[in-house]
Amino acid sequence: MTPERFGALWRSLAHVGRDATSGGYLRYSFGDADLRCREWFTEEALDRDLSVETDRNGNVWAWWGDQRGSDAVVTGSHLDSVPHGGAYDGPLGVVSALLAIDVLRERGLSAPHRPIAVVVFAEEEGARFGVPCLGSRLMTGAIAPEQVRTLRDRDRMTYADGLLAADLDPDRFGPDTERLGRIGVFVELHVEQGKALVELDAPIGVADAIWPHGRWRITIDGAGDHAGTTRMSDRRDPMLTFAYGVLAANKEARLAGAHATVGRVAVEPGATNAIPSRVTAWLDARAADPSTLDAVVAAVSGRLTERAGRDGTTVEIVAESVSPSVSFDPELRDRIVKTLGGPPVLPTGAGHDAGVLSAHVPTAMLFVRNPTGVSHAPGEHATDVDCAAGVNALADVLAELAWR
Template sequence: MSRADGRAVADPHAAAAAFDSLWEEILAVGRDGGTGGYRRYAWSDADLTLREWFRGCAGARSMDLEEDRNGNLWAWWLPRDWVGDPKGAFVTGSHLDSVPDGGAFDGPLGIVAAFAAVDLLRARGIEPSIPIAVVAFSDEEGARFGVACIGSQLATGALAPERALGLRDIDGITLAEALTRVGRRPDRLGVDTTLTERVGVFIELHIEQGRALDLVDSPLALASSIWPHGRWEFDFTGEANHAGATRLVDRHDPMLAFASTVHTARAEAVARSAVATFGKVLVSPNGTNAIPLRVRAWLDARAADQSTLELMVSRITAAARGHATVDGIDLQVVAESITPIVEFPPEPRRRLAQTLAHLGDIPVIPTAAGHDAGILSDSVPTAMLFVRNPTGVSHSPAEYADPVDCHVGAAALADVMAAWVAAEPA
């Protein structure tokens, strides 16, 4: 196929073949038979299986496989006669881990599309003039250890190794222990000093997490920005007691303050056109006939700008302290992670739009979801492509993207890759 200016573009039928075969290979990995959702937590058996799949994809394409000091996987396609380390590379990819009972597309879509794009370039006889890499960043979702984008945050210095290694999962296992169990070296975690030299641009293709594209009938969009967002742990501690034998006036029940705080969070979010969610809760001792001793809950909050986010969280926290005082319980609030607003640079977005002009006008939209591209944006040029999500459902087994739209995304990524590396048919 060709554009109006005569340049070849990826064939959608070839994109379908390249994408579908890869997609089928990983559909069963980490999928729960009861919920239909995925449980691909960092350094779990499912994660290790997907890492081996990634290694196999690199080997099948004669790409050099590297696992860096932070567990991020890189598959390198180096130009002929390239000598020395990669520099100024075109890098694309995403992540392989999931939230609890997440969907199939969040993360893996970008990696499958990246390998499919490599296949499409090779089928067209294109030899890159600069290195190309497919990357799978480690523990993007933060589902196991509570902090998102661990791999990219460590690489850029946004997360200190000392803090990362002390993070614990729900079973009390630290990240350091988890890495040791799977044969990795915790002492190697830290800033990737070669990142800015090796990566010329990072383009992340991801399923849309929202429903903007369905409403404008477009299979693709470009990202303009990522809302500032963060996670805060609220630890309500009261007094455990008998649920039947303890008078209401004698109780110090942390569940009451927590429940009131949930309602406050919703009201504060509505008032500011933002979002605030308590999605993870741990209750101790968690007995049916026991007043809880402790309720640990995590607030996920996001807003269009930093000042709005800060004001909303401060008001939620103040209200929670007020509820705790009334009920005679203790409250500790700790910020686990805070990510400022990301404004994607205009030049990579302009180049993407120019390359994909044959597809028509591509919407440019913000996103409230965090991504590795956002973490890397302070270090290297970044951009994002979104594939339409017709229902807007994400972080759920019901997450879905039409195969045709996935094929469009893979073909578009191949076109961008080809244009960026200034390659011509050999």
Template sequence: MSGLDDLAGIGADRRRGGYSRHVFDDAERHLREWFVEQAERRGLAVETDANTNIWAWWGNPGPGAVVTGSHLDSVPGGGAFDGPLGVVSALEAVDLLRERGFRPRAPLALVVFSEEEGGRFGVPCLGSRLMTGTIHPDRARGLRDSDGLTFAEAMGSFGADPARIGRDDDALGRIAAFVELHVEQGKGLIDLNRPIAVADSILGHGRWRFRFRGQGNHAGATLIDDRNDPMIPAARLVLAARDAAAATRDGRATVGRLVPTPGGTNVIASAVDVHLDARAPRDARALVDDLAGQAREFAAQEGCHVDVVEESFGDTVHFDPTLRDRLRTVLGDAPTLPTGAGHDAGVLAAETPTAMLFVRNPTGISHAPEEHATAEDCEEGSHALARVLAELAG
């Protein structure tokens, strides 16, 4: 896909491999500029809302709109397809529809949501959460990145006004249906030997921070029996999370980030932050409540303390069945798949009918440089999205 080729050099991460593109950084800014240029080249009217989501309109903005799009940011060292494929496919779907002489009877919009991965400020789907009011603006403004910069400060440096963020009833009131195309982040389509699927549901999932506090000290001068080392209960929690997930039907628990303070090799840490991602089809919070109890026991045994903070949570999402079945019919009885990955479509599902299309990932790997989709399957995805948009907007 030519659009993905355009983005290939932007945000490449030489240390991790893959791409690191985070909200308001130079790479993400270049991606935004690319999208605006591409949309305007197609004669679409572009606007950026108060939550820094970008909208490109085919037809006059208004109620009853059919909306498609995704995001352009990435996890640290992420793949090339997660997010950008949905944006590029939306642009290509517009091209395909115009080649066929299609003119939408309902407004049609392309959207790029801001900070979907939460790679910089820790809360996923931040642009859609702000738009739907599922995160309070004050909390969002106070989120900090790894350098201590707040979301409000970064937003101000980007040229946007953090005082204006929050629920956007005008934007929500325009949307009649939202369809997000995304590379599949698993092996479902490999097993089915199909290039395209329609999403059925999203696992309930959230992020929690466990902060273990002990006594910082000298690694060489402090006897083992004299230590209150928070790294010990932190390490035990990592293992306990794996066991708890294995004991939960279709559960997942992952520690992807562990941050010791002060972080010296020859220093016993004074505190350790363990960032946990937990997912389950039924009550992911129950899984974490069990782990929190274990964490308190682990901390007490080492003479430490632990605080647990829920950073984000989304319950299990079942996509609108009428819209889902309509898409399946348009696409020739496409298969349906659940997903364990969160998406902006899942956040919007509480406000408006939403659906998702998945494009086969022949590696079955995502959030890593090995993430992939073939040119043939990407083309199939663009054509599928075009057929869906023609059905919904025609």
């Protein structure tokens, strides 16, 4: 695979859902841009004589070999984005998977001994319905359909509405044990979301673990009132409790060597001249081990509650999703590291469908170097040279797994 060939396929997708102002992507699950990405994938897969199907949860599968066979070698990633996200998080794994199949065929390989599938998982980012990795979680039963039915996007639409927009049956989503049982191994290639490979001077790395992480919804209720006429001493302003919580989360995470972020907040009523009645915020927290994560969230919760007592507000904290720590299959990891000639092995603080799958099948991840280290923002990047190296590495891994 040459950088030029990688670049050509990459650019055929790169314009879809790109915001001209920010340069970032607005590819929300089952929205217009996501549907166009799905069409692009289907056409590219059919051009490669792969058989394409969409499962009951909205994940798209392209098969090389027996699509009803078992012990399949599955690779892929996702095509949805966070709001104004970067180009590579997700799509790099999908584009690389299609090109890896081209590489394998050009090497003269045909009729894989185990079926190969490229998968596009739905709603990986959780940007639309609030819970990440919904497509893989539904398939594996990691989230119940009943819980998914309660999720609403910002326009009050449901996951079923999304499936309907993609011309899918809105009523059949849920565990797909038959399909899950046919997956023998899952390998996800992903852009690195930090600068470890830059510091290690390596284009490709292999993951060994995902930090435990989660998102917590914090609802702070106060008393809405007029900004001009309400005495400061009479106020019950939830914005104050929120602001204190943001600073407390940052401090607690730093003290614990963990990560804490507040990237989304909704203020009601949201008027310049009104004291808010309610502030809803989302805390994203991650740490190297579950006990540290629990301790950080407990400390933030405690400090918020204490401050709420002083502000005359009330605080409710609900875990929207918590992902336990993932240790990828050590045997598979070692086999891949050996196949690739010993690239660096590193952990990540980011969640992935691979983390969800790892509870059920041997799973691995490849990372491609990101010169900026930026992710979930327009500055996210990987060079065509490194991406081509990623495609070749993925082809090597698929050859090792599907023909040996």
